[in-house]
Amino acid sequence: MTASPAPAPAAAALTTRAQEVSSRIVDDILTLVRQETSSYDLPGLAAGLDLLRELTVQRLGQPDHEHRHPGGECGDTLTLTYAGTGTGAGPGAGHVLLVGHYDTVWPTGTLAGWEQPGASEDGREKLGGPGIFDMKTGLAQGIWALKLARESGAPLPTVTFLFNGDEEIGSLSSRPVIEEAAQKADVTLVLEPTAHGAVKTARKGTGIFQVTATGVEAHAGLAPQDGASAITALSEFVVAAAKVAAPDRGTTINTGLFRGGSAINVVAGQATAGVDIRVSSEAEQARVDEELDAIKVSDPRVRIEIDHAWNRPPMTLNAASAPLLALAREVAREQGRDSLPDTAVGGASDANFVAALGLPVLCGMGAVGDGAHAQGEFIYPDTVPAQTALVAGLVGRLTQPLRD
Template identity: 30%
Template sequence: MKAGLVQLVWALRALEAAGLARPPLRLLLNGDEEIGSPASRPLIEAAAEDAAAVLVFEASADGAVMERGPGTARLFAKARAVAARMGLDLCECSVGGASDGNFAAALGRPVLDGLGAVGAGAHARHEHISVDGMLERATLTAALLHELA
């Protein structure tokens, strides 16, 4: 997840340097996600209550982004169109894990999860991320934020 946050910071810096618009942002960093977010869940729900879109920078599942609902389908379509303009084929998938994005999705907010690092071996000794993937995801994030502006 830390790599995803680095990607977000560089996406924001790129938008600022290029003088491109971005939507108003609310950034929430959660320290208890790995144990189910018992203390932060109310904060997450409050932050997501009026959000037009929720972007979660958890690591992706082989480059794909988490679960489809009507709002998420529209958000994914935008992200996929942005990726296509970059020459990327952005896929979606559903995985069995839990994410704080689920709290926002339960409130009916469109959520794209898995915008973080592309790599493999989560929580294992061989865990790694792709440096090229980080650049690609930071670029995708910047373009998606500009599209949402």
């Protein structure tokens, strides 16, 4: 594969400009953080997407094409397309898809009690907030990256932003939109946070299993022997399921939700568990399926049913993505970075879907910080200019599709 021969925007000027507007980018990040967007709060998600669209239009103007895809019980997905510029614009002139989710794992109301982190041990400033690392910083940086690339005056590819509001719960509604958009684009960049500055080229596949136990209700005091506890049986299942994990093979199993029973004095007739499963290979996926199905509980009167919901396939650095990583590293070197490492992580993202299609994708192009899904979630604001410039510079090098 070879990349476009067109020169990138002047690396030094691009980096300097990103530094000049860094405070404005951070202001946009904080604006997005202040609008809470829990995956389960549909009014909050709708308001968050309206805000995100408004911010994009403020920075980039009206898109040449947009479509809001209804999410049903999930947040909507919005696509905004900005046509390429220069004499080479048009079909075959390069099309970059920038993907980012605006939903967060944090319940609405979390912001009010959030405490800002102190400086790091080396004195670096931190900024915290629900979703600031995962991944509202990436959203703002992506918008500003196109703005800075435009300001450079260099020819640019067509760029489509895809903002989805259900990534944290499995991209249940947005997955087909993502896959269709990725197939129309030449390259996909996912604005998820970095792994301590590294891009993410391998991610585990995920399963979101629901396990249901159906027992026999009875009075817990008068006739406990007539009951068959769904809670007891499901507890046995959960313990057995944990033993199916094989961390040495990259397989982890976590029961994160457990519900059951109708009253404290009733032998439970129903119980459910939500199980998060991470695997590094399809072989492990098959093994987990088989071994979970083989689990037996001690009371035969309880029926165990497993919904094998594999959500995202494992992601690896496929042949199509390797040249894209090389190009990103070239841009990073031009901008004065010593290196741009890549890494494998246990979490999954929407990049998994794109990689599974055999298409070029890089993930982890967003924030530098830490604490995803934890109360200490934060970013280093001093990294915002470099990360924004990296995406801007890479977009500027993609004025033609990557080709064999």
